[in-house]
Amino acid sequence: MTERKAAVIGGGVIGGGWVARFLLNGWDVAVYDPEPEAERKIQEVLQNARRSLPALYDRALPDEGHLAFQSDFGEALDGAAWVQESVPERLELKHQIHADLTALAPPNAIIGSSTSGFKPSELTAQGARVIVAHPFNPVYLLPLVELVGEAGQCADAAAILRSVGMYPLIVRKEIDAHIADRLLEAVWREALWLVKDEIATTEEIDEAIRMGFGLRWAQMGLFETYRVAGGEAGMKHFMAQFGPALEWPWTKLMDVPDFTPELVDLIAGQSDAQSGHLSIRALERLRDDNLVGILRSLRRTKSGAGGVIVDHEASLPPVMESVLPVTVLRQVPETWTDYNGHMNEAHYLEAGAQASDRFMEMIGADAAYIASGLSYFTVENHVRYLAEVHAGDELKITTQVLATEGKKLHLFHSMTRGDGTLAATMETFLLHMDFQARKSVAPQGAVAEALAQYAAAHRGLAMPDGAGRFVGQRAAQ
């Protein structure tokens, strides 16, 4: 199936997250949900997703696909390569829907269920063709999807999920609650006991997590963290040291707290005291801004989800070129803005530096070239700030070769916003270096030729406004 259409059945928080994940990766999406509020809720999820998912990348995602809300089940499924069911967790309801999906969906379509509670054997008990594809909220930012079910379908599903920037984890034996929710459930029970016994409030428990081990788990998980804690003596030493604690009376988990209205009131009341001053929308934005920041920080080391993003970015299609090459096309991430919402001055230069890097790739002075001991080094940058840029704005940079002579290269980057306004210029002077010899030398061979071609193409162009000027120089009259 080569069509990139997804059908999303059930449009709550999870269904909406799937819509956003596919749509912002260029897929067409048809939503089927008879609930009258579904469209409004999905649009709200999309609003969150549009300000955060593209901000993970330093290149533009594909153009958004087409979003349709279908009242006809068959029409929603028509031509879909992926069908995702995210309806409430009632088995008879799932059975009914999956019987219909199996009958009506294209025969090669992946049919996934977002269920956290049911095993594939339960979903397929009445002959339906379906696998578990269990995502995590917010689906448009968190890469994990647990896949459980028939091996061939899981393998096909994994390939599609990777193409939309997700991380499929194929669970090889079915089990209640799959993997992640078992861990979450264990913590949830323990946390309920702590609150019920007045050892800690919901806020204190959250602090105990996010001030400590939560920071470790965002990057390494449980076992790798403990491996490090074991130190030079290794994992066996760690286990020898901490294993016996399993027999200590450290948890109350041999028992289950009664789920009484009093316990619900206690938890809900503490949660209000902790976070009630922020609306759910405000909390969602805060969560997403933090996730973008954390995920972007993990790009550097390619750890965990950072590696998923870097790999996905490398698979994005290249930008079409004109006379002046487009060296940057991207969204402004929230993390690039300051307290008043404007892009911070250093990030104008960061975008300009990305333009220089991209131009280097275009002339063949790429990572392999640098690894061979040759590279262009930036000697000077002159940034002129001409218009404000905000989070979410599309940035486009075109690059002009002003001059190249031997080891010297003089570039001029023009940065425009999505509305066409010239937002900044950056004039850059670079020298071609030989690392080993620690001196500047002229480039040779393919790089020199590619550069000469750009220089020739740009020779007839006018000197751009603002080039060759010193700081504070008055504009030409």
Next chain:
Amino acid sequence: MTERKAAVIGGGVIGGGWVARFLLNGWDVAVYDPEPEAERKIQEVLQNARRSLPALYDRALPDEGHLAFQSDFGEALDGAAWVQESVPERLELKHQIHADLTALAPPNAIIGSSTSGFKPSELTAQGARVIVAHPFNPVYLLPLVELVGEAGQCADAAAILRSVGMYPLIVRKEIDAHIADRLLEAVWREALWLVKDEIATTEEIDEAIRMGFGLRWAQMGLFETYRVAGGEAGMKHFMAQFGPALEWPWTKLMDVPDFTPELVDLIAGQSDAQSGHLSIRALERLRDDNLVGILRSLRRTKSGAGGVIVDHEASLPPVMESVLPVTVLRQVPETWTDYNGHMNEAHYLEAGAQASDRFMEMIGADAAYIASGLSYFTVENHVRYLAEVHAGDELKITTQVLATEGKKLHLFHSMTRGDGTLAATMETFLLHMDFQARKSVAPQGAVAEALAQYAAAHRGLAMPDGAGRFVGQRAAQ
């Protein structure tokens, strides 16, 4: 007690982390540990800490304190305001040491135990004066410390911990394993079952955490995450939806897995397959680099640990001034460098922009001034790159007023490395703006006066080398 001296009893990974936390915050530290390898191990922890803890801050931490390894118990304790015990988890050993500490430590000193397994009532059963001060590895980066014990001592301890950038969580009822380790223990048991039953490998469990909920827990913890998941319907709705799962057979935690040699081998073998290609030191550096990135990303929203760092930074002492004010004094964070370990070109400008911001604060154009609707806006920056800068280098920027006339301000920042080499200059042209009127106006009152004073002081200085030049202009002969 006004002295800033800590005595660290027991110098393993945790003890070493305490040493680093205090030492890098300007405390003198005396270590007592008869183990012959203790000094080497602590120096290794310090090496990690020096490259990561200062990188969390945009200002310099205090000068490092003095580190002494003492073979005499009493000398180690002499004059200490904080005594931290981090010896192995054997109650009879703790009793013996705490009897000595109570007898020999200064009477007002806080005596803390890093124990994760013992309650204060157990530690004090034989009359010792001690509270639980339970930190999390790496102690020099993770802010959480659980304090359990006598209320007055816990309050005093909390004040000290805040002053070294930590987050004290006072646990109001003692309980086995305090709070965080109860949650960790619950996950650990469940994870052991998953491995034992061949549902998942250690690596798959780590991916299930770090690709999903781990990213949420680094910033919000458990309850606030679920509050958001509950959506508009609120926390009660969430609990109504997920509460019943408590009675489902989702976890195996009613039982405890046998801690057999086979299970140890299984876990250790899987962990080797997952992470064995990296040494523990390499894993530690990776962990710390990721933590610095995550923590720096949380500074922006002041969420959780990010807020702790921002508050701590605000409490750091100001830098002494000379004729040219020192506007930046800081370490280069790992996150500012590119793949070859050099500071990335955009971060030269970021440091320069921090110098401009600091100079603005010095003349009174601070956050309150901006909130009043007035501010300097950067119009141009010209960065000249003169020398390479590496992660961990100390950066110092001094700022010279080249000219100020009405609404115009022309600054020149000189950036030197710790070895005195001039690494870069940044020439900056700013305009003073009235936000409401959306036009440039001259500053008035205190800001104008403060600026005039700097301008007068700098009037006699030579024009710095490199000022007033255009990009690519040849150096003066």
